[in-house]
Amino acid sequence: MSSQNEQTFVMVKPDGVERGLVGEIISRLENKRLNLRKITMLEVSKELAQTHYQEHRDKPFFNDLINYITSGPVVAMVWEGDNVIEVVRKLIGDTDPKKAAPGTIRGDLALDITYNLVHGSDSEDTAKREINLFFRPTN
Numbered sequence: 001m002s003s004q005n006e007q008t009f010v011m012v013k014p015d016g017v018e019r020g021l022v023g024e025i026i027s028r029l030e031n032k033r034l035n036l037r038k039i040t041m042l043e044v045s046k047e048l049a050q051t052h053y054q055e056h057r058d059k060p061f062f063n064d065l066i067n068y069i070t071s072g073p074v075v076a077m078v079w080e081g082d083n084v085i086e087v088v089r090k091l092i093g094d095t096d097p098k099k100a101a102p103g104t105i106r107g108d109l110a111l112d113i114t115y116n117l118v119h120g121s122d123s124e125d126t127a128k129r130e131i132n133l134f135f136r137p138t139n
């Protein structure tokens, strides 16, 4: 896949939905000239959360992370554009909102390392895996 048509998985986490920041987050990606390709709202099951965040299963924060992601509805999306995986990670900002640069989503809108509003895939392999996990082709 050429970098122009690269796709990534983005999820507004439960705190982003609860705080009414879905539109703000989508606007930031749209303003960057990225293209929204798929969108759905869902409640993430424990099983889906554990699979999505499987790389963190041995971390001390894993249970808190799973409880957080399953605490309310999320908005799952596929975004497309030139180098979109890296571009979205830059727009989201550092994992810890206290360290995230002003101008980034987490830097401007969040303060707590758990409640950090939004997820973006961190590599091509992860993006493919996460898109298939949340947008499983049906028949």
Ligand code: RTP
Pocket: 056, 061, 065, 094, 095, 113, 114, 115, 116, 118, 119, 120, 121, 122
């Ligand atoms: P994400 O996967 O959600 O996009 O976040 P990320 O790549 O920036 O950070 P990652 O290391 O993958 O961590 C996943 C999520 O786990 C929570 N976390 N809590 N308490 C802690 O030390 C801690 N560290 C990470 C955050 O919700 C983080 O986004």
Ligand code: MG
Pocket: 122
């Ligand atoms: Mg991550």
